[in-house]
Amino acid sequence: xxxxxxxxxxxxxxxKGQGPMxxxxxxxxxxxxxxxxITVHILASFAGGKSGVFVxxxxxxxxxxxxxxxxxxxxxxxxxxxxxxxxxxxxxxYQREAIWVEWAVFVPLYGFAVYVIIRTAMGG
Amino acid sequence: xxxxxxxxxxxxRGLNFEMxxxxxxxxxxxxxxxxxxxxxxxALIMGARTQMNFADIMRWAFMPNVTHVQNTNLxxxxxxxxxxxxxxxxxxxxVATAHGVxxxxxxxxxYLVTPRARQIVxxxxxxxxxxxxxxxxxxxxxx
Numbered sequence: 001x002x003x004x005x006x007x008x009x010x011x012x013x014x015x016k017g018q019g020p021m022x023x024x025x026x027x028x029x030x031x032x033x034x035x036x037x038i039t040v041h042i043l044a045s046f047a048g049g050k051s052g053v054f055v056x057x058x059x060x061x062x063x064x065x066x067x068x069x070x071x072x073x074x075x076x077x078x079x080x081x082x083x084x085x086x087x088x089x090x091x092x093x094y095q096r097e098a099i100w101v102e103w104a105v106f107v108p109l110y111g112f113a114v115y116v117i118i119r120t121a122m123g124g
Numbered sequence: 125x126x127x128x129x130x131x132x133x134x135x136x137r138g139l140n141f142e143m144x145x146x147x148x149x150x151x152x153x154x155x156x157x158x159x160x161x162x163x164x165x166x167a168l169i170m171g172a173r174t175q176m177n178f179a180d181i182m183r184w185a186f187m188p189n190v191t192h193v194q195n196t197n198l199x200x201x202x203x204x205x206x207x208x209x210x211x212x213x214x215x216x217x218x219v220a221t222a223h224g225v226x227x228x229x230x231x232x233x234x235y236l237v238t239p240r241a242r243q244i245v246x247x248x249x250x251x252x253x254x255x256x257x258x259x260x261x262x263x264x265x266x267x
Contacts, residue, residue: 028231045191046262079153
């Protein structure tokens with residue numbers, strides 16, 4: 001056994017999976033980002049002291065907040081779509097429409113959050 | 125619409141570990157929506173009339189732990205640190221850790237395909253999951 005997929009990196013990058021492929025990749029990035037953030041955050045809170053406070057102060061940086069809020073919000077909204085479609089399998093026919101609805105929910109919420117984060121970072 | 129339905133009964137399909145975790149991932153996602161909405165409503169009830177910042181409300185909703193509202197302009201912090209909210213926080217911690225660690229196993233399975241490597245990943249992930257649950261519960265109940 002072993003990795004043998006006969007797919008080169010170049011052709012993998014050229015694969016045009018469109019909407020579903022994009023949500024799959026972003027779901028994975030968001031999940032990984034949250035898993036790493038929450039692990040480090042719990043360990044830093046457990047450690048406490050100077051190092052713990054330093055690590056947790058990274059999370060108060062506005063650049064990090066924009067990144068982690070993307071992870072959380074996209075993973076949550078895309079996960080809700082996956083849950084609904086998987087628990088009611090007949091809806092799979094409307095998969096692509098569901099992804100458009102998902103973006104219609106995500107973009108205003110995330111855009112407003114980024115606006116608030118940047119406005120707060122610039123001093124209210 | 126012409127496609128033939130391909131529904132298999134549970135006995136034909138076989139109820140294995142992957143199947144259980146597949147349904148667990150979906151149900152725990154719904155459970156986390158419930159937990160977060162519950163924390164959001166709790167923060168709105170307890171923080172009303174204190175000019176509480178919405179960012180602080182969201183921080184509380186995503187994990188109802190008292191350290192998340194400690195440096196805000198709330199006067200009475202005691203009602204945010206009750207055993208009830210610690211229980212809610214512990215429930216969210218356990219569900220989220222199990223959901224997240226299983227997600228990491230799914231990602232690892234895409235790249236590690238030998239049975240031995242997958243077994244090692246499973247052993248490491250179980251140890252990791254149990255220790256993160258214990259450390260997280262310690263942080264919640266001692267803060």
